[in-house]
Amino acid sequence: MPQSADRVLDHAPLFREPEYQEMFARKREQFECPASSEAVDAQREYAKSWDYREKNLAREALVVNPAKACQPLGAVFASAGFEKTMSFVHGSQGCVAYYRSHLSRHFKEPASAVSSSMTEDAAVFGGLNNMIDGLANTYSLYEPKMIAVSTTCMAEVIGDDLHAFIQNAKAKGSVPEDYDVPFAHTPAFVE
Numbered sequence: 001m002p003q004s005a006d007r008v009l010d011h012a013p014l015f016r017e018p019e020y021q022e023m024f025a026r027k028r029e030q031f032e033c034p035a036s037s038e039a040v041d042a043q044r045e046y047a048k049s050w051d052y053r054e055k056n057l058a059r060e061a062l063v064v065n066p067a068k069a070c071q072p073l074g075a076v077f078a079s080a081g082f083e084k085t086m087s088f089v090h091g092s093q094g095c096v097a098y099y100r101s102h103l104s105r106h107f108k109e110p111a112s113a114v115s116s117s118m119t120e121d122a123a124v125f126g127g128l129n130n131m132i133d134g135l136a137n138t139y140s141l142y143e144p145k146m147i148a149v150s151t152t153c154m155a156e157v158i159g160d161d162l163h164a165f166i167q168n169a170k171a172k173g174s175v176p177e178d179y180d181v182p183f184a185h186t187p188a189f190v191e
Helices: 018-031 037-047 050-057 071-079 093-107 120-125 128-142 153-158 162-171
Strands: 085-090 146-151
Touching (some): 037 050, 071 085, 071 093, 071 146, 085 093, 085 128, 120 153, 128 162, 146 162
Parallel strands (some): 085 146
16 A cells, blocks of 8 residues: 555545555445446536535535544544643544544644543443543643543443543542543444
């Protein structure tokens, strides 16, 4: 693949590279029931038309674009608006790497966020221990004024209770009892 330390491309030009185009074509042929190129082109042109615009503006209810519906990414972005706040995502490291990468590439500057680093065992038994250790590490290493906690899909699927987890972490001394730890359940699989 064309990525290397010397040549890092943003996702849009990266996915236009021949290797990715070949991979996408192969997946389309083997795993999808694709529409013809003509049908795709016709839909693309229709989406640029005045009729399409008017139908979209006439909607009365919110419609979420599924390509941009990642609630945890929005929570990380929202927490960046508060002074000296560290975003703490209760989930896997891969999710947080995506959020940081996406925000860094978009804003062309570093984006901070930490993770509870949940793995397979936490997915089965719950991520309480990850939350306790993660909050303690975040508090001592970064010394933020506030830690804003959000979830990923994995934590939501297994049903981790952030309020109870944060209370347990405070009781175990991960952060002081009076320390601000706002939280939001952010499952990306619901609207």
